Every structure is written in C-alpha cells, then in structure tokens.
Amino acid sequence: MTTKSVAPSNSANKLWFAAIKPPMYSVAVMPVWVGTAVAFAETRAINTAIFITYLLASIFILAWMNLSNDVFDSETGIDANKHHSLVNLTGDKSLIxxxxxxxxxxxxxxxxxxAWWQKxxxxxxxxxxxxxxxYTYQGPPFRLGYQGVGEIICFICFGPLAVSAAYYSQTQSWSSTSLTASIIIGITTSLILFCSHFHQVKDDLAAGKRSPIVRLGTARGAQLxxxxxxxxxxxTLLFTLLGLFPIQTLLIFxxxxxxxxxxxxxQAYHNQPDKVSNCKFIAVALHFWSGLLFGLGFVL
Known part of the structure; x- marks a missing residue:
C-alpha cells in the first residue's frame, strides 16, 4: 500500500464523493423513518414539521460524527493511506x-x-x-472503536436510541414495538461498520486498532x-408471528x-482489500432497502 497523500489513479471528484459519503447518510434517515412509521401505525397521525426537523437534525449529527472521526483518526495515523479522508484532502484538520x-x-x-415546541x-x-x-467511538481519551466495540456503540446509537427518539418525537411516549423494531435497524447499521473493516486490516494493525476483523481474521469475519x-x-418473521409487527413488515424479505x-x-474477496472494499456499500444498500420496506410495512 502506498503512503502518498494523493492517489493519482483517482479523480478529485471521486475522492470528494468518497469523503463526503452521501450513501452513508441513510444511516441517519432509516431510524427516523422507522420510528416515525411505527408511531404512525399506532396513532394514525404524523407531525410533518417535527418529522422533517428531527430528520435534518439526525443528518447534521451524523455529519458531525463523520467529520470528527476523520479528525480523530488523523491523530492516530490510521488514515495515512486513506486518500478520501477530508483531513487529507483539505490538509486542514482544524477546519474539519x-x-x-x-x-x-x-x-x-x-x-x-x-423539545421547546413540545415543552x-x-x-x-x-x-x-x-x-x-x-463521541466515545473515536474521540480521545476513549477511542472505544479501537478496542473493537464500535459495532456495539453503533447498534445502540442508531438502533434503540435513534428509533425510540424518532417515535418519542411524534408521540411523547414509549412503545415496545418501537424498541423491538430498533433491533432490526441496529443490526443492519452495525453490519455496515463491520463490513468497513475488511479492506483496512493492515492499517488497523499498524495503528493498534483491534477491530472485530483484526481480532477474528477476514475468513472468520466473512463467515459471520x-x-x-x-x-x-x-x-422480523419471529416478531410478526408473535404479533409485535404487522404482517406487512414481511416486505423486508x-x-x-x-x-x-x-x-x-x-466470502469471495474477504482477503483481497481492493475487491472487498466496496462491500460496505452493498451493506448500505441492504440497510436502506430493508429499512425502507420494513418501515413501509408499518405505514401500510
């Protein structure tokens, strides 16, 4: 792997697109969508202004997480070979x-x-x-992602917390259905992070990051x-049979x-970084379509 700060084979546009990561923002959208869909299924009402406001707030917070992670990773040297890091592209860590x-x-x-509107x-x-x-995922002095627990943090933040918050923003109450639905979203979100480690084992090892793939190896990780x-x-099938989810949520299939x-x-390319690197985008597609269809089941 090269240690140069610029990848000549990549166009500037591709690098900026990879740095900004537009597809990844479905991670912020899907919890809000599903939590709101469950609220609609239970109340048959939706406050559009609150939905849009909370959706934008979630996107802004995810943008903060992405930018701050680039900054914190630049401090450990783990992004030395990451040409699409915003810090590497701009050369201005303070700005990012x-x-x-x-x-x-x-x-x-x-x-x-x-909160103010609802008192x-x-x-x-x-x-x-x-x-x-x-913040504890990459931020000092915690850097819990470097200890291999990033997927757990991801599950909690984008599963139970985010989905329940979206539901609460509409109803100002709690729901066992919303909490159960958050498990599905939490798993698909954590899967994106899990898949992002396959192509960067060498960089993770060099920086002392004990990601799940570093701990397990790419072959065993692929088996999971x-x-x-x-x-x-x-x-989804189990909770539908138990009556927690409406049968329409089987659209997720x-x-x-x-x-x-x-x-x-x-499984085919787990040990070939250049070929496996795009697997996280397949995971994003899975997260998006499964979440969209799952939430649609509640709306219907």
Whole structure:
C-alpha cells in the first residue's frame, strides 16, 4: 500500500464523493423513518414539521460524527493511506474539526427546537446521550472503536436510541414495538461498520486498532455475514408471528437479494482489500432497502 497523500489513479471528484459519503447518510434517515412509521401505525397521525426537523437534525449529527472521526483518526495515523479522508484532502484538520462542531450544533439546535415546541426535553436528553456515546467511538481519551466495540456503540446509537427518539418525537411516549423494531435497524447499521473493516486490516494493525476483523481474521469475519443477515429476517418473521409487527413488515424479505449479494461478495474477496472494499456499500444498500420496506410495512 502506498503512503502518498494523493492517489493519482483517482479523480478529485471521486475522492470528494468518497469523503463526503452521501450513501452513508441513510444511516441517519432509516431510524427516523422507522420510528416515525411505527408511531404512525399506532396513532394514525404524523407531525410533518417535527418529522422533517428531527430528520435534518439526525443528518447534521451524523455529519458531525463523520467529520470528527476523520479528525480523530488523523491523530492516530490510521488514515495515512486513506486518500478520501477530508483531513487529507483539505490538509486542514482544524477546519474539519470546527465544521463538524457546527453540524453538531445544528443537530442539537433542531432537537432543542422540538423539545421547546413540545415543552418536553426528553427527546433532547436522548439525543445528547447518543452524541456522548458516539463521541466515545473515536474521540480521545476513549477511542472505544479501537478496542473493537464500535459495532456495539453503533447498534445502540442508531438502533434503540435513534428509533425510540424518532417515535418519542411524534408521540411523547414509549412503545415496545418501537424498541423491538430498533433491533432490526441496529443490526443492519452495525453490519455496515463491520463490513468497513475488511479492506483496512493492515492499517488497523499498524495503528493498534483491534477491530472485530483484526481480532477474528477476514475468513472468520466473512463467515459471520450470513448470520448477521439471517438475524434481520428471522427476527422480523419471529416478531410478526408473535404479533409485535404487522404482517406487512414481511416486505423486508424483498431486500434479501442484497443480503445474498453481500454474503457472496465478502466470502469471495474477504482477503483481497481492493475487491472487498466496496462491500460496505452493498451493506448500505441492504440497510436502506430493508429499512425502507420494513418501515413501509408499518405505514401500510
């Protein structure tokens, strides 16, 4: 692997696209969509202004997480070979740090606005807990992602916390169905992070990052992919049979081709960084379509 700061084979546009990561923002959208869909299924009502405000707040907070992670990773040297790091592209770590903080402020401002409208600051408290937990993923002195627990943090932040917060923003109450639905979203979100490690084992090892793939090896990690995917569909079916989910949520099975594609791709190329590197985008597609169809089941 090269240690140059610029990859000549990649165009500037491709590098910037990879740095900004537009497809990854479905990670912020799907929890809000599913939590709101469950609220609609139970109340047959939706507050559009709150939905849009909280959706934008979630996107801003994810932007903060992405930017701050680039900053924190630049400090450990793990991104030395990551040509699409925003810090590497701009050469200005301070700029990216404060831009990230600006997005965080916007996200908290949006959540605060909802809390003010509703005269209930529970939503804001959930958001702040999620932000604090998200900081521990890469932020010093915690850097828990370097200890291999990033997937657990991801599951909690984008599963139970995010989906429950979206539900609460609409109903100002709690729901066992919303909490159960958050498990599905939490798994698919954590799967994206899990898949992002396959192509960077050497860099992770050099920086002392003990990601799950570093600990397990790429072959054993690849063997876990069908289990992760299987849980998504098995749990949906189980909770539907138990009456927690409406039968329409079985629409999620239409996303099964993405799960099959992801499983086959990772198992075929798990030890070939150049070929396996795009598996996280297949995982994003699985996350998006499974979440969209799952939430649509509640709406219908």
């Amino acid at each position: 740090f404060w831009l990230g903080n600006a997005f965080l402020a916007l996200g908290i401002l949006g959540s605060s606005a909802i 209930d600051f529970t939503l804001l408290a959930i958001v702040l807990v999620g932000c604090a937990l998200g 992919i069908p289990w992760f995917c299987g849980f998504i569909y098995a749990l 239409a996303s099964l081709p993405f799960a099959i594609q992801l499983t086959r791709h990772v």
